[in-house]
Amino acid sequence: MRSGERINDRYRIEQQIGSGGMANVYRAHDEILNRTVAIKVLRSEFSHNEQFIRRFEREAHAATSLNHPNIVAIYDVGDEEDIYYIVMEHVDGMTLKQYLQEEYISVEEALRIMGQICDAIDHAHANRIIHRDIKPQNMMIDQNGNVKVTDFGIAVAMSNATLTHTMSVLGSVHYFSPEQARGKFADEKSDIYSLGAVLYELVTGRVPFIGETPVAVALQHLQDDPIRPMDLNPKIPQALENCIMQALAKSPGARHTSVASFKKDCMTALDPARANEPKRVNAEQDAFDQTLVMAPVVPEETMPPSEQTVKPVAPVEPKPDTPKKPKKRKWWLWLLLVLLLIGGGIGAYVVADEMSRAVVPDVVGMTEDEATTELEASGFVVDVTERASDNIEAGNVISQNPPAGRKPKRGTTITLVVSAGKETVRMPDVEGLSQNAAERTLKDLDFTDIDIQKEASETVDSGDVISQSLSPGEEVVPSEVTVTLVVSTGSNKIELANLAGYTFEEATTYAEQNNLKIVKRDEYSTSVPSNQIIRQLPTAGTAVDPGTELTVIVSLGVEPTDASVEREVSVEIDPPAEGETAEPVEVVIRTVDARGEIEVLRDKITETTTYSYTLVIAPDEVGTATIEVDGEVVRTDSVTYAQAKDAQ
């Protein structure tokens, strides 16, 4: 795209501001709303893969549901003549990665940045969207230090882009979790691991694992413990190191239970009360390591809680395992003491002030009307926001702020969060997706009752969804509906394989598997060994309906042939006595063989004569010749097939 070019007659490209493997990012001007936007444009070499594009769009649409000050807003998703684009909020700043390269960041600033990132991810998780690709390159920071996270869910679209395979797709190995390295599906815990890795980099200036290749880095995520953050930056308090190490635990179960708890853990890390926290030992470390660490640690010049903490903190005691609670109380005692010493004037003010205050009643669980009446009776102003809830009936109060028991001034606004009933979602369009992808999409949105029906289709590939029972865009409560997906079993027609060379048994199995009737026809063959398929009808590649007859011509091996053998017989006649003339005798030779019964010869002779005749014998048969002289059988000549063969 060049500057000045227009997308959709609306967005005028100004300048390229980033580029990645799959897409380029441009700053552009939205001429309708007259504002600056960022446009991510899919690289043209990928704009021909429909499956990929559908995922790209779907994920982008999912992210449009997120609305949070720390998340880069998505305004529009569209395409125009093979240009696929996402229009996003333009953040005037740089990526956190660039920022880290330019700026030195104190622990305090790191936590301030981290808090915003946590809020963004927490909001996404509340909306059941897992980021899956948390990294400083995906975070924008503006001049005021506001952080915005981007590229929600795009990671999924990318990893499904079956058309690529190169290392750069592994891309963010520095921040991905062991389970992602193993190929397991990423969940909230994976995001927490990645947050830990980002925090590690924020406070130490380097990623947890450094390797020559992405694979080497991935392996370290699976096998190694990172260098302790405190070894890289001594200003990091123990509590913060512990928090990072817990987030980076190899086992998802050992990490923080939620982003909120991770956030709380890191945000309180500078709290003086946590100054003497013992070093965290990740459970998966071996026993040897543990015993080492569990041995009493002699603090190196007593851990500095933080540089910023000013004096009146109670002096840190050298004993490493001082219980933390008492110290907190001590801090408040000091404060109270100071207040008391300052004396009377303030005391009077406090009493006078008491008159204008009221205790906030507990209205959680009441209807909105009851709660409003009650609060207004105490002199408070009520502000209501609605939120979906699965447990609280619509119209009832889920929570209130300030909470019950506080004593703010009358006239204070009490914010009530009122249930809008069960959360509805827009029914996603899963037609054309694979059954797996469709079910995952639905399960991500908390649809539980998914009914799968199979149906043949000539147009939809096998395993893909043909239709869904609820139309896309319909507002539904996922837990209360049944979604019926009709999944294609592929074309009913079967494209016949080339069975030549299969044994008959293999061909029979093939026919059974493909629901075809097999018909066997035998044929002799000089080239195809016995019992193998010579050819087939219909021929390979023909598309046929199930139940069609598939005729296979099976080799019987080389055709055996009849054996013929020449035999001789000599009919002896005694010479006549002197002076007598010989009386002629009649000789008849008959054969019974492959040709049937044949009279081979009939002759009258007066002297010894030798005849020859042929026997033709079929395989496994016997041929017989009988020689009669004057009607009397004088000889029977039987020859077996084997004998005839041998004689040949």
Added chain:
Amino acid sequence: MELAYRTDRGQVRTQNEDAVLILGDEHAGIALVADGMGGHEAGEVASELVIEQFRRAFPTLPTSPMEMEQWFRDNVELANEQVLAFSKQSNLVMMGTTIAGVCWHDETIVIVHVGDSRVYALRDGALHQLTEDHSYVNVLKQLGELTEEEMRVHPKRNIITRAIGSNEHVEPDFQVFAEPEFDTILICTDGLTNHLTDEDILLVLERPISADVKADQLIDQANRLGGSDNITVAIVQFTDRKRG
């Protein structure tokens, strides 16, 4: 000797980014497959550039084992330069290709590969995979971090650790065999091995049928099992050695 090859788009992809080449006779020859990547046109061009390089270089195939390996190395390097140059000129950042192939001269066989395309040999009724995939999942498997089964379903199983066209320098693996007494050599892209197990391949290669029909049957089977990627096979069948 019988030579056969097939390349097929498969059942899912809209383009075929694979390319294949077989040249020669029983005295000397080469057989190669390449599996291109990087999206529309980039993949097709990458694999075709590599094949074209070897098509032109074939007349210079030397005769001694050492020289044959060097010849392979030089030409893979040249192919790498061409793919890199093209991807820079056209700004196709994800462009690249695998290669797997053999060249032979009399009784010597040299094998080369980069990426996850494979060379198999059939000898005395047993099938041997001669190449180790340069893939992310295979590295993890070799280190014991993934099982065979986990490897087959890993979402990043299509990621390779070496490719032609992804770096200034390419690092091919070579193997030289003197009188290896192979009955058949099969070279294939992952479109085949994503669907067929070694047993499936062995069953087809062992059949007493022509190399052409074997190639057909391998492609048919991969397509029947889903044909999720482009499928390419090249078969070198040493008929004189067959059936003793």
